[in-house]
Amino acid sequence: MKGYEERQKLIGRIADSFHKGVYHGGERKITVPRKESQATSEKVVSLEEAIRRCGLRDGMTISFHHHFRSGDKVLNLVMDKIAEMGFKDIRIAASSLNDVHTPLINHIRNGVVTHISTSGMRGELAKAVSHGLMDNPVVFRSHGARGSAVANGDLHIDVAFLGASSCDPMGNACGYSRSPNAKSICGSLGYALPDARYADKTVILTDDLVDYPNTPTSISEHDVDYVVVVDSVGDSSKIASGAIRDTKNPRDILLAKTACKVIVNSGYFRNGFSIQTGSGGASLAVVKYLRQSMIEQNVKASFALGGITSHMVKLHKEGLIDHLIDVQSFDRVAAESLRDDPKHKEVSANEYASPDEPGAATKFLDIVILSALEVDTNFNVNVLVGSDGIIRGAIGGHPDTAADSALSIVVCPLLRGRIPCIVDEVTTLITPGPTVDVVVTEYGVAVNPRRPDLAERLAAAGLRIVTLESLLERALHVIGTPAPLPFGDKVVGVVMNRNGEVMDVIRNIL
């Protein structure tokens, strides 16, 4: 055998031809037991240290998820620290914003935050933005459009700050915890997953640092740069608040029953159908009535999609729904089911609804039940800006599911108090009319003229089919023609569609 020395020459020649370096012996070898190093993982740092090591600079884009909804404690905590550290011109890419994020108003006034993109906005922040708080318009995208924009670079994230209910020192994180010290639970981290994957740097904030390895893993250490332990990432009791609550409103119950009748007679109600319900009271209530029909007619669903609620979990446990596909757990029961049930699947925003993904779940969706602030006579829907011109909602998966599903049903009362919901022109265009099939009101069901097949089936089932024009007339008869809203000329918001085009603008309200 030729000696090492001679071999080294050959190795050098080959390395050159490979454009590779040559190994010259020696190898780092730490000789302390690794269990010690778990506690001193280089990834576990303070929030300030994480911000510093991520190389945050003025003008960068940082992201947050909204799985804790109005219980979220991460965004304010991080923004206060960033402000304290003296950064300016930060761009926030949130999956959504809530009334809990009122402190952003000050950060905007102080120049710490200059741009926001989000799916929605509520409360004082939304009011201030609507009145012209920001120099740059807020960019609104649907969940699917955001996932797509994050993946294709249209919305480049420099640093993602993602709250997790448990995380190990290496960064394996998820939206629940099996440890006895569990403080919070949010279930699916669906809207955080694209950020973790595509952001240049990812910081996990957690209130439960568990031993490595944290299993099952939602966000992998592979995508995590730093782990920050905080007192609380969110108040789990508030994930079911806001838009998500059971309705006791008799009108909502009437709407839900009618929507259920539409589903059952639509032609799509048959074994193996799939369904998503939005987060409005009426659309959630549909599930209760649908359950009865499923039992009576022995029809089972293949999956329920989207924001998963305890109602859906109940049907799943009863064997009425085979799988739950969960981009966001809407209550604690759903979050616990995700933790415990292998047929309860967590999906990223992209796997849920990205227009760029042939395998996105929405493309398999038969039926979606959606709510609306306004529907106009062209079936266009607004779920973002109130009829008073104030931003008060979220796009969510509305346009994604309407476009991709086989049957999209919008449930909407004729009036809310003195405010008309059927209008001649939506205040803001969120979901284009061509993607909406049926509008259910307490005064009848309007079917998109593009769907004569549907209108025929529903009429045959005894449903009262009306036109949106006649509903509009009825509304105007009750309340009279409303005065035009006093919009100014400043553009405070831009609504992007699923393809990354500008679909509408929101002007400041005076």
Place this chain on the structure above:
Amino acid sequence: MKGYEERQKLIGRIADSFHKGVYHGGERKITVPRKESQATSEKVVSLEEAIRRCGLRDGMTISFHHHFRSGDKVLNLVMDKIAEMGFKDIRIAASSLNDVHTPLINHIRNGVVTHISTSGMRGELAKAVSHGLMDNPVVFRSHGARGSAVANGDLHIDVAFLGASSCDPMGNACGYSRSPNAKSICGSLGYALPDARYADKTVILTDDLVDYPNTPTSISEHDVDYVVVVDSVGDSSKIASGAIRDTKNPRDILLAKTACKVIVNSGYFRNGFSIQTGSGGASLAVVKYLRQSMIEQNVKASFALGGITSHMVKLHKEGLIDHLIDVQSFDRVAAESLRDDPKHKEVSANEYASPDEPGAATKFLDIVILSALEVDTNFNVNVLVGSDGIIRGAIGGHPDTAADSALSIVVCPLLRGRIPCIVDEVTTLITPGPTVDVVVTEYGVAVNPRRPDLAERLAAAGLRIVTLESLLERALHVIGTPAPLPFGDKVVGVVMNRNGEVMDVIRNIL
């Protein structure tokens, strides 16, 4: 309210300032029920169609995983099709190759395959390569180094062809199946995960196309372009064959008992320790004896890592090992445990052992038991090339775990028949001596001089501490000095280390 027309002008202006297009109405809306489209998913195509649509061209790199070990049916199937379609100069990036891949010899002779990178090679192909079959040297990398090279672009994969035991029409795949039609099971898809994520195009081959959604998901549809249904992706009964079998060899049992004694007295055997065993008979047998010590001394492990066997599953079920971290399921019991047990975690090659990942599991590893074909007096180890100069093994995670663990133990007999295993210079350098702590032979235990702490503890425990020089002398005394191997001057293989440097070359054997 200003009319749509007026609004359109404003939208256009904003879109310009955003460098964005404007939405001009209309939206694709498919009005057929989606359940029909599941059966006609655009992703589900024939193998030929998948190859065509992936844009395969001469000179491209395609990848395969080896989770079915010698039961693999995917590589030969795909290569036969690629040959039939007339492609030339294909570069194969396999996670490993086995004796079942003998048909590659013809593809190499015919110019269909010109480059191979892999962790190992066995059987006729290995013999032919060792004798100079290929014009270009085979590039050998450890599992961690391959994961790293795939992620950092050093090993760019154009198209990955990945076998899966189940997959839905959208591409959600995993190494087991919950369907009654399950044909195969391989458990973890750890070595396939980097390929799915980083390859330009990913094709899943499956013998069990299940209804959407396939849960839990190992490889996400997000990373999958095409799904090809085949008769069989692999023979599950063969995953436990090859290197992985229980030993009945009395010498192996003696080695295992000694290695167990080393572990117990090393200072690393205490509550919360972590362990990995290689795939050699003796190193697997260690687990059996270790179990007894764990029970007697009431010591529990935090996790077992790497290739997971039924032995490890047994200890896990008994509560002796808290988590299993599985990059490759070594038998059916392990694969089924991965399917059923939430504390049995699947990890990618990168999460397992990438040198670039601070969170790689190997960096948390206390103890690793490894086998060897040869160990030289500098503690260098060879696990790839036999003492006859023929390639007959695989690098696997050997150098990764040796480098990262706190205690690396190589178990190796003095002689195998007339072949010395303790040598003055390894035929091929795979794992550098500085990363090897202890060598266990049937004639005593050698401790790396870099670890006087260990030598002291083991001597105190009554273990017979010897030098590798004395072991070499003993071997030479028995068999005499072997004649040098008749190597030629053609480089048939290149061994890369974990940092992407050329560590050694393999020359043709005459």
